[in-house]
Amino acid sequence: MKHEEIQASISARLDGEAPLLADDIVAAHLTACPECRDFFQRATALQGALKQPSPTPDLTAQILAQAGPAWRRGPGTRLVIAALARIGLLVHAIFFIIWGVQLLIGSQPDAAVRIAVACALVYGAWRPAILAGLLPFLGSWAMFSTGLEMRNIFLGQANIAALVFLFSSAICAGLAWWFRDYRQDSSWLNANLATT
Structure with missing residues (x-):
């Protein structure tokens, strides 16, 4: 299984789209692959940062x-x-x-x-x-x-x-x-x- 397929499936899942691969296949791959696990952590951190707007001061x-x-x-x-x-x-x-x-x-x-x-x-x-x-x-x-x-x-x-x-x-x-x-x-x- 290619890293691009796993990462595309992770991105689809985080964006609320239907993933390309089943969740158990992606989870098994994440436990064994540090590169995809790092991609997953960075993608979830980025998604969290984008969802939380920065507080704007009252001008x-x-x-x-x-x-x-x-x-x-x-x-x-x-x-x-x-x-x-x-x-x-x-x-x-x-x-x-x-x-x-x-x-x-x-x-x-x-x-x-x-x-x-x-x-x-x-x-x-x-x-x-x-x-x-x-x-x-x-x-x-x-x-x-x-x-x-x-x-x-x-x-x-x-x-x-x-x-x-x-x-x-x-x-x-x-x-x-x-x-x-x-x-x-x-x-x-x-x-x-x-x-x-």
Whole structure:
């Protein structure tokens, strides 16, 4: 009988498969053959080592200790950006009202649009979720106005301040909308940090 057949039978038995040879034949061979007996001992030791997973340390405390300061910094930054964006919306609303009143005094038909946008910006500063509907309007207005002002830019008669104002109002509205959920996020975060 060959050693390879005995060792294949031992491996099959340890793996839970049907052995190639009967158990009594393998047992008789193991008592007489030191090479196969050594193979059997090494295979059973390896199988025992593979079945018992090594204990892994609990890294939760270390991860939370490193992540905690970053979590605590996040809501403060979001609050500052949201507050500045909302203040920016209010400042832009004031300038839109001034712009609209100047156009109204001059009997310009665009006065109502400026005053309506000012009202929308004030409402957006109060309820930033509505800014998702206002952003396409502000962005397209700024881009369309840029296209119309190209001729005046080349002639040196452009109203660059109005374009910068339109783009900055769209940026403020975008930031206020992007950071609109800061209260919910920070309250969730504070509740989770309090439990750790």
